[in-house]
Amino acid sequence: MFRTQRNAQIHLLVGACALTLGSMLGLERWEWLALVLVIALVLAAEGLNTAIEAVVDLITTARHPLAKIAKDVAAGTVLICAITAVIVGCIVFLPHLLVGM
Ligand SMILES: Nc1ncnc2c1ncn2[C@@H]1O[C@H](COP(=O)(O)OP(=O)(O)OP(=O)(O)O)[C@@H](O)[C@H]1O
Numbered sequence: 001m002f003r004t005q006r007n008a009q010i011h012l013l014v015g016a017c018a019l020t021l022g023s024m025l026g027l028e029r030w031e032w033l034a035l036v037l038v039i040a041l042v043l044a045a046e047g048l049n050t051a052i053e054a055v056v057d058l059i060t061t062a063r064h065p066l067a068k069i070a071k072d073v074a075a076g077t078v079l080i081c082a083i084t085a086v087i088v089g090c091i092v093f094l095p096h097l098l099v100g101m
Helices: 006-025 029-059 065-099
Strands: none
Touching: 006 029, 006 065, 029 065
């Protein structure tokens, strides 16, 4: 997945940046918990999306409405997880970053 999927590479990089920023800001235990869970959630959704894309392409390379639904729903799942991760990231990081201002 990380070798071939550009979005997965981006999500891995963003997750690593979030963990680095977290260690610099000295997060509390619950904040680490939330951060690790949403990073894992996004990467797991990317994995399922990649697997579903591969299975659809294995079954048919022709255009098919069900193939479109499978790929679009899988991609939408990643988007929902990514938006959730951004919201959690704001809840965790903003109070720490605003205190320093
Ligand atoms: N066999 C198909 N039949 C109908 N629509 C398809 C089919 N394959 C792809 N599509 C449509 O084209 C879009 C792009 O498909 P593609 O296989 O390039 O995946 P992707 O979402 O661009 O993912 P990635 O870039 O990570 O491979 C899908 O979201 C879907 O809407």
